Amino acid sequence: MKIDMKKFAAWFDDRLALTPIFKYMTKKEVPQHEHSFWYYTGSSILLFLFIQIITGIMLALYYKPTLEGATDSIGRIMTEIPLGWLVRSVHSWSSTFLIAIVMIHLLAIWFTKSYRKPREATWMTGMMLLVVSMVFGFTGYLLPWDDLSLSATKVGTNIPMAIPVVGKWVTQFLRGGGDVTGDTLTRFYLFHVCILPLVIFAILAVHILLVQKEGMSVPLKDEIAKKKVPALPFWPNFILREVVIWLVLLGILLTISLMFAPSLELTADLMAPAPEGVKPEWYFLFLFQTLKIFPANMGPVTGEFVAVVLILIAVVAIFFLPFIDNKPEGKKGKIIQYLGVVGLIYAIVFSIWSLL
Amino acid sequence: MRIDNAYFTRRKFLNSILGGWLGAVAASFISPIVKFVWPPYKEPDEVKLVFADYSGMQPGEVKNFPWGSKPGLLKRAPDGSFIAWVGVCTHLDCNVSWVAAKQQFFCACHDGWYDENGTNVSGPPPKPLRRLEPSVEGEDLFVRKPGVGAKT
Numbered sequence: 068m069k070i071d072m073k074k075f076a077a078w079f080d081d082r083l084a085l086t087p088i089f090k091y092m093t094k095k096e097v098p099q100h101e102h103s104f105w106y107y108t109g110s111s112i113l114l115f116l117f118i119q120i121i122t123g124i125m126l127a128l129y130y131k132p133t134l135e136g137a138t139d140s141i142g143r144i145m146t147e148i149p150l151g152w153l154v155r156s157v158h159s160w161s162s163t164f165l166i167a168i169v170m171i172h173l174l175a176i177w178f179t180k181s182y183r184k185p186r187e188a189t190w191m192t193g194m195m196l197l198v199v200s201m202v203f204g205f206t207g208y209l210l211p212w213d214d215l216s217l218s219a220t221k222v223g224t225n226i227p228m229a230i231p232v233v234g235k236w237v238t239q240f241l242r243g244g245g246d247v248t249g250d251t252l253t254r255f256y257l258f259h260v261c262i263l264p265l266v267i268f269a270i271l272a273v274h275i276l277l278v279q280k281e282g283m284s285v286p287l288k289d290e291i292a293k294k295k296v297p298a299l300p301f302w303p304n305f306i307l308r309e310v311v312i313w314l315v316l317l318g319i320l321l322t323i324s325l326m327f328a329p330s331l332e333l334t335a336d337l338m339a340p341a342p343e344g345v346k347p348e349w350y351f352l353f354l355f356q357t358l359k360i361f362p363a364n365m366g367p368v369t370g371e372f373v374a375v376v377l378i379l380i381a382v383v384a385i386f387f388l389p390f391i392d393n394k395p396e397g398k399k400g401k402i403i404q405y406l407g408v409v410g411l412i413y414a415i416v417f418s419i420w421s422l423l
Numbered sequence: 424m425r426i427d428n429a430y431f432t433r434r435k436f437l438n439s440i441l442g443g444w445l446g447a448v449a450a451s452f453i454s455p456i457v458k459f460v461w462p463p464y465k466e467p468d469e470v471k472l473v474f475a476d477y478s479g480m481q482p483g484e485v486k487n488f489p490w491g492s493k494p495g496l497l498k499r500a501p502d503g504s505f506i507a508w509v510g511v512c513t514h515l516d517c518n519v520s521w522v523a524a525k526q527q528f529f530c531a532c533h534d535g536w537y538d539e540n541g542t543n544v545s546g547p548p549p550k551p552l553r554r555l556e557p558s559v560e561g562e563d564l565f566v567r568k569p570g571v572g573a574k575t
Contacts, residue, residue, distance in 0.1 A: 218517050222532055225516040236461070245464040246492040247516075338487060338494040340510075340520030343531040359533050363514070363549040370547070371514070 091279070096298035097305045098285045105175035106283060108168050110309045111316055115165035116267075118320070122158040123260065130210070132256035134249030137212035138334040145331060156328035157320065162204055164320055166350050169197055177388075177407045180395040181284040187389035189281065192274040194386045199267050204348050206259040212252055213332035218345040220255075221247050226358070229371040248337065287395055346421070353414040354378060356421035467491045469567040474559055477505070485521035488566065490555070494518050495566060496528070497557060498539075505557040507566050508541045513550040528552060 080086055097106060129148055131140040144151035173193065176182055182190035209220045224247060227237035243250035285296045299305050347355050357378065361370030384391065392403045424433045472488055480486060480499040487510065488495045494510035496519070512519050517532035527544070528537040535546035542551045557566045
């Protein structure tokens with residue numbers, strides 16, 4: 068029997084009514100201008116998210132989130148399971164790539180001020196995605212359950228304690244008790260493989276929907292001049308360029324994963340002193356260094372409290388940036404532009420400082 | 424429909440009743456969920472150690488013991504008595520170690536130092552190490568939280 072593909076497709080479309088989406092995709096256009104390159108960062112993030120999902124599911128086939136089994140199960144993945152060392156390395160490196168491109172994505176939008184009206188909600192969902200990505204990284208860091216990851220998690224989960232009243236509550240929630248124990252490991256694993264994926268998909272759906280609804284932003288000066296910016300069809304021209312970038316990034320990812328596979332230390336000992344050189348993942352280094360430079364006590368409160376409050380204020384301010392920067396072409400807009408540069412330099416300098 | 428002199432319509436009244444009821448049902452689930460998610464946590468009031476394991480310590484020597492899920496530090500004073508601390512840094516909770524060469528306690532996470540009495544002397548720690556009260560009772564060595572007397 069010969070299946071009539073056209074009829075088959077028509078049957079599905081009758082039920083699912085997907086034609087408008089395909090039509091939209093073929094009609095969608097991407098503006099071409101001097102900042103167009105940054106458009107590609109969005110889809111590159113999706114590429115690494117996809118890699119994280121695939122390699123994450125693979126690792127979860129053998130990983131055991133228990134006090135006794137965690138480190139050994141990763142050892143087994145790395146030594147017994149065919150190509151296990153590579154899968155773990157790709158998962159670890161891909162997280163680094165993902166966060167790095169997320170940061171570039173954010174900075175590009177900051178500097179081109181693409182968050183301006185009507186794209187405030189896109190920026191805010193983007194900030195939420197950044198925070199969720201960082202929590203992904205933080206929870207994943209503990210899973211090998213070695214000395215370094217244990218101490219880093221003790222420090223990280225203790226930071227909320229600096230906030231009066233609710234802080235203790237948050238810390239106990241994160242740890243599943245007063246101390247980092249096997250319960251913390253189980254909890255972090257659950258967050259890493261179940262709760263955070265649900266959260267990230269929900270926010271990501273809104274984020275992508277908003278991008279489609281508003282279309283791609285054009286440079287501020289062209290918008291003010293009401294200039295008609297030349298555009299490239301999304302399908303197939305833009306997708307083709309995206310695929311080229313994906314392949315290049317995949318090649319770099321695989322090369323680095325092959326050459327610099329992460330190591331595995333001895334199983335964490337809850338009673339052992341903290342090892343020297345406890346460091347969080349690289350994207351937390353500037354925050355780690357910020358915490359370090361504050362003195363023990365500042366008047367009636369601890370220096371840690373002041374540092375945590377300042378960091379929280381900064382995060383909230385960045386979250387609401389589109390509303391703070393409501394006149395992007397004015398003087399205030401310029402100042403915010405420079406503040407972005409200052410913030411970037413601060414983060415780079417403090418990250419390097421923390422490694423010295 | 425609105426009854427004469429009523430502040431709201433019948434539809435609005437019924438919606439509020441139904442909405443309020445749904446809200447109340449949902450709220451009644453919050454307490455058990457919160458209770459389950461935040462496990463009860465209590466630090467031990469006291470731990471019982473075998474004195475023989477520690478009786479051979481020289482004055483100035485420091486040994487670890489388990490204080491619940493945290494490490495405890497036990498030090499022998501020059502007069503032969505014991506001093507004990509909870510062995511976690513008061514800055515951000517990392518486990519500290521005794522550096523015999525410097526006669527100080529050290530936290531490697533953020534370079535915090537405490538002197539031989541557990542007082543914070545350098546780095547970010549805001550407070551001295553928490554003191555515990557050791558007491559030798561027959562063949563046992565009890566370590567208690569301050570203020571928790573011996574159970575008789």
